[in-house]
Amino acid sequence: xxxTIRATLRTLGPGVALTLALSxxxxxxNGDVVSAEQTPGAPSTGAAGSDPAAxxxxxxxxxxxxxxxxxxxxxxxxxxxxxxxLSATRPPTLGPPTAPPRWPSDLRKANVLAxxxxxxxxxxxxxxxxxxxxxxxxxxxxKGAFATGAWVxxxxxxxDPTADCGPGTPASIVKIDPVG
Numbered sequence: 044x045x046x047t048i049r050a051t052l053r054t055l056g057p058g059v060a061l062t063l064a065l066s067x068x069x070x071x072x073n074g075d076v077v078s079a080e081q082t083p084g085a086p087s088t089g090a091a092g093s094d095p096a097a098x099x100x101x102x103x104x105x106x107x108x109x110x111x112x113x114x115x116x117x118x119x120x121x122x123x124x125x126x127x128x129l130s131a132t133r134p135p136t137l138g139p140p141t142a143p144p145r146w147p148s149d150l151r152k153a154n155v156l157a158x159x160x161x162x163x164x165x166x167x168x169x170x171x172x173x174x175x176x177x178x179x180x181x182x183x184x185x186k187g188a189f190a191t192g193a194w195v196x197x198x199x200x201x202x203d204p205t206a207d208c209g210p211g212t213p214a215s216i217v218k219i220d221p222v223g
Contacts, residue, residue, distance in 0.1 A: 156197045157222065163191040168208035169216070171197060180208035183216025194222040 156179065162170030167184040182203050189195060197220075202213035 152198075154199050154217075156199060158195070158197075160189045160191055160193045160195060162209060163189045163193065168206070169219075170209060170211060171195070178211035180211035180213045181216050181219075182206040182208045182213070183219065186216050186219050189219070189221070196220050196222050 156171060156173055158171045158173035158179075160169055161172050161178070162168065165188040166186050167182055169181040169183070169186075169189060171179040171181055173179070179199070181197065181199065197216055198218040199214035200217045201215060203215050206213070206215075
């Protein structure tokens with residue numbers, strides 16, 4: 044027995060050590076030889092080494108000796124109760140989509156735009172073109188200077204009716220941040 048197993052058995056106590064020793068788990072190591080009595084499906088010898096195939100009256104033949112498949116109990120859960128076997132039926136799977144989605148799968152806020160500044164400067168008017176080609180005329184005093192071609196993310200609000208910032212859908216700037 045290895046020193047690690049001995050130390051473990053000392054800490055577990057005599058009851059657990061005795062159980063492990065009786066069940067054959069205490070001394071198992073990789074490379075140990077397994078006897079015929081411990082091999083599943085191997086014919087077992089009866090009392091005092093008698094051979095069941097020899098016709099001994101007190102030895103019952105095993106599943107391995109008769110050629111029939113051994114009947115294994117169902118799987119057991121950690122608590123020791125047997126669990127029902129898993130179903131042989133495969134669960135249904137989703138096939139490939141037949142058409143593109145009707146609406147974007149990514150949720151986005153309607154009042155947040157991202158795009159490239161087409162009319163820049165120190166404000167208060169800016170031009171913005173989004174990735175889908177929509178043009179916006181944005182109005183926002185004291186929002187900073189943005190160069191033409193800069194990529195920005197803009198939170199917009201309702202348009203100011205007194206401001207005319209050129210071509211595009213009018214909107215007022217609530218917040219504007221450079222991207223990248």
